[in-house]
Amino acid sequence: MAKSDRISDMAEPMFRTPKGTHDVLPEDHQYMTYIKKAVRHRCRQAGYRRIDPPIFENRAIFERGIGQHTDIVSKELFLVSGKHTEGEDQEKSMQLALRPEFTAGICRSYVEHGMQQLPQPVELYAIGQCFRYDRPQKGRYRQFHQVDLEVIGLKDPSLDAQLIHVCMNIFKDLQIADRLTLQLNNIGSSDNRKAFVVALKDFFIGKERHLPEIDLRRLEGNPLRLLDSKEADTQILLKSAPTLDQFIDEESKVYHATLIEYLQELEIPFTSNVGLVRGLDYYGQTVFEFWDGSSGAQNAVGGGGRYDGLIELFGGAPTPGVGAAFGIERMIWHMKQAGVKAPNKDQVDVFVAQLGPDAKKMCLRLISALRESGVHTIGALGEASLKSQMRLADKFGARFTLLLGQMEVKEGKIILRDMAAGKQKTVAFDKAVPEVLELLGAKDLDTYSLTDQLGNVVDSGE
Numbered sequence: 001m002a003k004s005d006r007i008s009d010m011a012e013p014m015f016r017t018p019k020g021t022h023d024v025l026p027e028d029h030q031y032m033t034y035i036k037k038a039v040r041h042r043c044r045q046a047g048y049r050r051i052d053p054p055i056f057e058n059r060a061i062f063e064r065g066i067g068q069h070t071d072i073v074s075k076e077l078f079l080v081s082g083k084h085t086e087g088e089d090q091e092k093s094m095q096l097a098l099r100p101e102f103t104a105g106i107c108r109s110y111v112e113h114g115m116q117q118l119p120q121p122v123e124l125y126a127i128g129q130c131f132r133y134d135r136p137q138k139g140r141y142r143q144f145h146q147v148d149l150e151v152i153g154l155k156d157p158s159l160d161a162q163l164i165h166v167c168m169n170i171f172k173d174l175q176i177a178d179r180l181t182l183q184l185n186n187i188g189s190s191d192n193r194k195a196f197v198v199a200l201k202d203f204f205i206g207k208e209r210h211l212p213e214i215d216l217r218r219l220e221g222n223p224l225r226l227l228d229s230k231e232a233d234t235q236i237l238l239k240s241a242p243t244l245d246q247f248i249d250e251e252s253k254v255y256h257a258t259l260i261e262y263l264q265e266l267e268i269p270f271t272s273n274v275g276l277v278r279g280l281d282y283y284g285q286t287v288f289e290f291w292d293g294s295s296g297a298q299n300a301v302g303g304g305g306r307y308d309g310l311i312e313l314f315g316g317a318p319t320p321g322v323g324a325a326f327g328i329e330r331m332i333w334h335m336k337q338a339g340v341k342a343p344n345k346d347q348v349d350v351f352v353a354q355l356g357p358d359a360k361k362m363c364l365r366l367i368s369a370l371r372e373s374g375v376h377t378i379g380a381l382g383e384a385s386l387k388s389q390m391r392l393a394d395k396f397g398a399r400f401t402l403l404l405g406q407m408e409v410k411e412g413k414i415i416l417r418d419m420a421a422g423k424q425k426t427v428a429f430d431k432a433v434p435e436v437l438e439l440l441g442a443k444d445l446d447t448y449s450l451t452d453q454l455g456n457v458v459d460s461g462e
């Protein structure tokens with residue numbers, strides 16, 4: 001069916017994706033696969049191993065870890081109601097929530113599986129969907145994909161620097177590093193922040209009526225969030241308010257200065273941003289974000305920081321950790337903006353057209369032999385005429401077509417057509433596979449195999 005026919009025939013779909021979600025269509029999967037490859041490659045180089053925590057967890061993991069008063073928990077947690085049964089079961093399942101990010105689940109897993117027994121630090125990475133029940137807008141979805149990196153069990157500024165370096169290398173591989181700026185801050189210890197919050201609250205006594213409603217609520221629940229408020233009135237008031245950096249202790253200052261030395265050693269440019277706090281409770285000391293160079297924080301591609309108290313919150317021994325997460329949809333957006341084309345391996349190399357039951361049967365073996373040899377092959381699709389099969393081959397963008405009519409079956413031959421050149425020749429049926437292989441050349445063959453060495457399973461490209 002021609003594209004124009006399809007559009008005019010298209011009725012209003014009966015169902016659409018739920019608000020804030022989208023299908024990852026094959027065109028975008030090219031980007032996604034490419035991003036995952038870059039992540040896997042850089043993570044493996046740096047000793048990270050992959051982990052997949054469940055998509056939903058006990059909601060207390062997020063409430064406790066990320067914080068009751070954060071936007072992510074107070075407004076955006078996607079609760080799972082589970083089974084439709086009366087009574088206790090349903091009540092239990094009501095305690096579940098879809099993961100809004102990975103860090104809390106990974107720390108739960110670290111404790112649950114006794115990973116403190118492993119050589120430290122434990123470096124883990126995850127790739128997958130996250131969910132936030134936010135108002136959907138450009139670059140902000142209810143279901144999106146994150147890449148997440150965590151380094152748990154040791155504390156040293158060189159670990160923070162190396163983590164940021166791995167992220168930067170991923171952005172470089174994807175050719176979007178130049179579009180991003182690394183924003184860096186140190187938000188001190190939790191005592192430092194407590195003292196600052198007391199001072200900040202004192203400062204706002206009597207000034208409440210000048211604060212917009214949203215920031216008034218932040219002042220009560222999560223005062224640190226005032227610092228990255230987008231409200232103009234709040235920003236004006238903050239100019240004369242105490243600043244967090246006045247409350248940072250000596251240890252944090254030394255830690256930060258050392259981190260900066262290491263970043264300079266690794267030639268990673270950054271912007272010091274004393275207003276950067278990140279929205280999650282578990283962060284302490286190092287925090288960072290990768291901002292869009294043009295639009296700033298609004299469309300940050302990623303961020304992260306140190307969370308030295310989180311594992312303890314989940315019942316583990318005091319264990320330091322540092323992590324980073326970035327959004328795949330936003331990376332894809334940047335790649336497209338930068339004109340980066342993700343390599344596409346979905347091309348059809350050969351279309352096999354046939355006529356008649358004998359030919360069709362023989363084609364099944366031929367198609368299989370071509371595929372086994374690494375040739376992307378489709379064909380033997382129906383009972384259409386040879387002419388319409390040729391048209392279909394053209395629409396699929398096949399480089400070559402193999403045609404097997406009744407006459408060719410009798411003669412043990414097959415027609416091989418070069419679609420771009422519009423030229424064809426007849427070859428012996430038995431020689432069809434080697435002929436195609438020679439024409440395609442070894443570099444285009446998809447000879448990927450699940451077991452490259454005895455018992456050694458290669459990852460699946462997911």
Ligand code: AMP
Nearest residue numbers: 139140141144300301302303326327330
């Ligand atoms: P956060 O930890 O909230 O800073 O999230 C890390 C990254 O995940 C962000 O910088 C975005 O790239 C991505 N992200 C977070 N929330 C969303 C969302 N609702 N839709 C799309 N991407 C998101």
